[in-house]
Amino acid sequence: MASEKIPTPLGSNFIRTIVDKDLEQGVYQSRKWAGSPGDAAHHATGQPDVAKIRTRFPPEPNGYLHIGHAKSIFLNFGLARDYAGVCHLRFDDTNPEKESQEYVDSITDTVKWLGFGWENKHERHLYFASNYFDFMYSAAESLIEHGHAYVDSQTAEEMRITRGTLTEVGKNSPWRDRTVAENLTLFREMRDGIHADGSLILRAKIDMASANINLRDPAIYRVRRAHHHNTGDKWCIYPMYTFAHPIEDALEQITHSICTLEFEDQRPFYDWLLARLAEAGLLAQPLPKQYEFSRLNLTYVVLSKRKLIQLVEEKQVSGWDDPRLPSLAGARRRGYTAAGFKLFTDRIGVSKVDSWIEYTILEDCMREVLNESAERRIAVLDPVKLVIDNYPADQVEDCFAPNHPLKPELGKRVVPLTRELWIEREDFMEEPSKGFFRLVPDGLVRLRYGYVVQCTGCEKDATGNVTVVHCEYLPDTKSGTPGSDSVKVKGNIHWVSVQHAYECEVRLYDRLFKEAHPGEGDRDFLNDLNLNSVTVITAQLELGLRNAHAEDGFQFERHGYFVADSKDSVAAKPVFNRTVTLRDAWQK
């Protein structure tokens, strides 16, 4: 009997495969959880962990979250959700000079917006690395006591030189063999503020000849007099990421510590450190394991924190929430949705391959989600007047437009038809190009939800610009009335009554960079900025749009998706941002 191949579950990736195997083998069955993070003794008092796995999303609060973080958030929180686990939101705040409360707030806000939480009625899994400073300090002393760390008096420059290179081994520091007692005294003096910033440093004692540079006695604790957003002035020494991160994971009983590829060669130190601390009895077993996946690269976008900070600080954009920025705050203001990001992260998958995702994939995801959710409205973005010459000047007639063609239950709304209308300038061509089937002299076209009209001509100004288009309507062709289909037309254009229009500011956004790979080679990425990434226009919208609230999203028919801006809208006078255009086979 041939064994049948089991189809791969959707969303399968190498991390899920690892989790599946770990769960199957009961690797984490013996884990205990004492209700809060802590050392071995603390968790020994706890119960078997009800969370099957624990993951964490560990941002440093030194900037706003961007689209790349969304991938990590959906991965970590998604894994926890799918495997009956828990995901901790943990701020990795070990460098006081770059971190601040503003960033903490924006990050929690964004994670919530994406649909994730970290608390239930019993526990709140919101943590700060800085709350573990006491433990980290004692872990460092433990390392010293066991001969696994020493205080170095070399300068940063000397350390750089003695570290060796990629192909040459390093040299031992002359201070490498200080006694335990001396190291302990010095380290305590570092803590007590006896020594100047940068004068002494605590290093792990591993192997200066290691082929892995990260194992050549890495720095783990530095002296730095800086005010910390959480611990204030309590400390003048701060742990390095390399030292702090594994400990944070272990204290929180993280099972799968997922990070990006550039931390791959840090893993041996991660394992080394935790093993030393566990053998000293400080950390509970089993220890967390680190896994790496490839970070997101998106074409036409920069996703490095450094570059994003630069764009904001140099005022190339209006702020962290500029709708053109790939920050999640900016994307949100642009009208991108959490559901769209979910679709996107599902679609791109998780692997270890260095890849560049085409930006259009993200846009398509937003279109797909918005097509389903957004109500339809009418907007004339580049207005030109259309006069129906055989229509009474004082007449106002109700036309009915469905709010959502896929959801009749959402009903219809009234749009008033009058003699003078605004139509899209590009919907009329005096001399049509091949394949154009909208308004042309003598041609027939349907006014969407209204009548079929026949174009009778146009007026132009001295420079040849069309100022008014004229037409006559065919009385028996009104949409929704019997026999309205008797006249078949291919073209179908939208319109807004001049008397009933809401004149409104609309921002049309385009990509921020004109190159697929900004800053590729030795180009400065700023040279690749698209100088026309935003166009502000005055549009004529259907009147009801005046009542839109901040963050309300709509499809402006035949144009795209738009959202009422959350910052610049005022009551009864919203302004709109274009989220993304509709696909347009004609333009191609």
Place this chain on the structure above:
RNA sequence: UGGGGAGUCGCCAAGUUGGUUAAGGCACUGGGUUUUGAUCCCAGCAUCCGAAGGUUCGAGUCCUUCCUCCUCAGCCA
């Protein structure tokens, strides 16, 4: 030139211990529906898995050699 990774259709990406026709999505190309040139529907789309050898009845999956790309020398994370 040292260490650590990665190479499956234009872009992503499945492919558990080798098993017989290489998932799926996006894009693309045809065709259909449509009062959004949108949506939707249907069909097509890798004799081939970076390259070359080898083992085997059988290889994307094992072995050998080679090639390309990413990454590491902060008291950043």
